[in-house]
Amino acid sequence: MDNPTNDRRCIRCxxxxxxxxxxxxxxxxxxHFKSRNQPWREVLAASGTPCQYFSPKPGTTRATKA
Structure with a gap:
């Protein structure tokens, strides 16, 4: 299973x-929402799965540390 904290962090989307x-x-x-928490946390809490709309920003890789 994907680890949302590493693979699908919003800051990389x-x-x-x-x-x-x-x-x-x-x-x-x-x-189309705003939140007090990072959106990936809201999606995970609501659906139980990582965000399916994640699209990496150009130039970002999994090895990049935030």
Whole structure:
């Protein structure tokens, strides 16, 4: 099973964005929501599976440390 903390971190995803809303600072364009937590955590909590919309940003690899 994928480890979402290593393979599908939002910061490495093209759909991830930081909002200007202090109450909901993280967002996902693919799923059209903002959250207090990293979107991958919300997806995992709601569905029990890693995000299926993850799309790596150009130039990122699994070996990159964040």
């Amino acid at each position: 093209t759909h991830y964005f930081i909002t200007h809303d202090t109450a909901l600072p993280y967002g996902c364009n693919a799923l």
